[in-house]
Amino acid sequence: MTHTSTATVTGILSEIQIVPVVVLDDPAGANELADALIAGGIACAEITLRTPAGLEALKGLRGRTDLLLGAGTVLNAADVDLAADAGARFIVSPGFGADVVARCRERGVTAIPGVATASELQAAVAAGLRHVKFFPAEQAGGLPMLSALAGPFPEVRFMPSGGLRPDNVNTYLDHPAVFAAGGSWMVPRAAQAAGDYQEIARLCTATRAQLAERIRQAQGAS
Numbered sequence: 001m002t003h004t005s006t007a008t009v010t011g012i013l014s015e016i017q018i019v020p021v022v023v024l025d026d027p028a029g030a031n032e033l034a035d036a037l038i039a040g041g042i043a044c045a046e047i048t049l050r051t052p053a054g055l056e057a058l059k060g061l062r063g064r065t066d067l068l069l070g071a072g073t074v075l076n077a078a079d080v081d082l083a084a085d086a087g088a089r090f091i092v093s094p095g096f097g098a099d100v101v102a103r104c105r106e107r108g109v110t111a112i113p114g115v116a117t118a119s120e121l122q123a124a125v126a127a128g129l130r131h132v133k134f135f136p137a138e139q140a141g142g143l144p145m146l147s148a149l150a151g152p153f154p155e156v157r158f159m160p161s162g163g164l165r166p167d168n169v170n171t172y173l174d175h176p177a178v179f180a181a182g183g184s185w186m187v188p189r190a191a192q193a194a195g196d197y198q199e200i201a202r203l204c205t206a207t208r209a210q211l212a213e214r215i216r217q218a219q220g221a222s
């Protein structure tokens with residue numbers, strides 16, 4: 001999938017629906033990993049800066065137009081600069097940081113900060129945002145908590161991440177306030193370490209098939 005420059009980042013993520021959260025130990029496999037995601041029908045990734053390899057991987061993938069790349073675990077404005085310079089088009093943080101959001105705006109990259117409380121959500125909305133990550137989703141109360149947070153903020157769309165797996169992702173995606181779901185289940189570190197990109201492609205394909213089945217059932221029910 002090649003994305004046009006007119007589509008918004010959150011619009012593209014809403015279409016793809018699933019955002020693999022990647023923790024890389026070795027940037028050498030970044031292109032094979034990207035190929036596996038594409039082969040599995042998931043043309044985006046949040047590459048975390050949890051490991052130094054994350055930034056190197058982003059640099060190695062810069063220029064690829066077949067997938068939408070963002071940086072995760074971005075904790076301060078300096079990280080925003082590093083990630084934007086490396087080609088990230090969206091910036092995900094575990095929590096809300098006004099400095100991160102402001103620098104994203106200056107750099108023209110989309111900020112998706114994490115929220116787990118009403119206060120954090122209120123701060124994100126005050127900063128002009130409409131798309132946030134709900135993190136850590138399962139540990140912070142799961143779908144009931146997301147639903148409760150969405151109540152007073154009907155204009156906000158959430159990307160739950162943290163503890164999502166094939167057996168619970170559909171219930172999140174069914175919620176009208178959810179625009180995409182994040183998770184690491186389709187990009188296991190062990191498979192990356194073993195260079196088993198076929199396994200990653202298989203997990204992505206299975207996830208994509210599960211989503212297609214969900215849409216088919218919803219259409220059948222309407």
Ligand code: 3PG
Nearest residue numbers: 021161162163164183184
């Ligand atoms: C994240 O940063 O979104 C989470 O670490 C992903 O959580 P998971 O590993 O439980 O999917």
